[in-house]
Amino acid sequence: MGKAADIPDARRGGRGGDGRGTVRPIRRLGDPVLRTECDPVRTFDAALRRLVDDMFATMYQADGAGLAANQIGVAQQIFVYDCLDDRDRRHVGHVINPVLVVADGETLVESEGCLSLPGLRFDTPRFSHAVVEGVDVKGRPVRVEGTGYFARCLQHECGHLRGEVYIDTLSGEARREALRAIRSAPA
Template sequence: MRHGSIPGSSGRVRPMTLLGDPVLHGPCEDVTDFGPELSRLIEDMFATMYAADGVGLAANQIGVPQRVFVYDCPDDEDRRHLGHVVNPRLVAADGDTVRGPEGCLSLPGLEAQTPRFDRAVIEGLDRRGEPVRIEGTGWFARCLQHEHDHLEGAVYPDRLGSWRRGRVLRAARRARWAAPPR
C-alpha cells in the first residue's frame, strides 16, 4: 500500500481537547472551504484518533470548531466502517433505545451507560464536497450519534440522567487530566 493511502498515515497527532474547554460546549461552524486545509485536518484527525485508540473523533476534540468527524468503528456484526463526514446532519435516529457503555477521548478513562438509538443515518459531504450518506446500526449507530453530538456542542454526559451525569462529572473533576479550579 502506498504511503498516504492509509487514513492518518500522513497526519500529525494533535493535542486532545478535554471536558471543560469551551470549544467542546458550543456548536461548530459549517465547512465552506473544501481545499487542502480540510484534507490536512481530516488526516490529522485520523492520526490523532488512532494514537488515542478511539473509534471516532470530531474536529472540536482537537480544538477546531468545524463540522467534521472521522470514524473507524465496527458495528454489532463486527463489520468495519471507515470514513469521514463534513457538515453532517443527523437525518434519522430511531429503533430501540439501547443503554450501553460509552466513553470519550475528551473524558479519558471515564465511561457511563448512555442511552442511544440503535439506528442512525447521517448525511453530509466528503472532503471534496461530494454528498455522502452513512447508515449505522448498533455500536456504529452509537458512534455516529456521539460524534454528531460533539459538533452540536454536547458530550455524552449531557445524555445522562441527573444521577449518572453527576457521577461522571464528579469523576472528571477528580481525574488527573482535569483542569485545576480557577
C-alpha cells in the same frame, strides 16, 4: 468517541488511516471549544484534506473509534470514524457538515467513553440505528447508516459538533454519578 478496544490494530489502513496526518493534542472537557457549536465547512481545499488526515492520525494515536474536529480545537463540522457495527462490519470514513437525519430503533444503554474525558466511561442511552448525511472532502454527498456500536459513534460525534459531550445525554442519578466522577478525576 472513546477507546476502540473491540477493533483490531489492523484497522489503520484506508482513507485517512494511511499515516499521512499529524497527531494533534486532544482537548479535554473544560475547554470552551468543546461546548461551542461548530461552523459549517465552506472551503474544500488541500487544508481541509490535511485536517481530515490529522484527525485520523490523532484518533488512531489515541486508540479512538471517532473524533470530532472540535476535539482538536477546530470548531468546524467534521468528524472521522473507524468502528464496527453490530454485525462486526468495519466502517471507516469522514463526514463534513453532518446532519443526524435518523436516530431510532431500540434504546440501548451501554458503556461509552470519550477521548476528551480520558479514562471515564458511563452507561449512556443511544438509539440502535442512526443515519448521517453530509459531504466528503471534495464536497460530494455522503450518507452513512449505522447500527449498534457504529450508530452510537455517529450520534456521539454529531453531538460534539453541536457543542455537546456524551454526559449531556445522561439524567438523574447516572448524570450525578458522572459529574462526581469527572470532578474527582485527575486533571
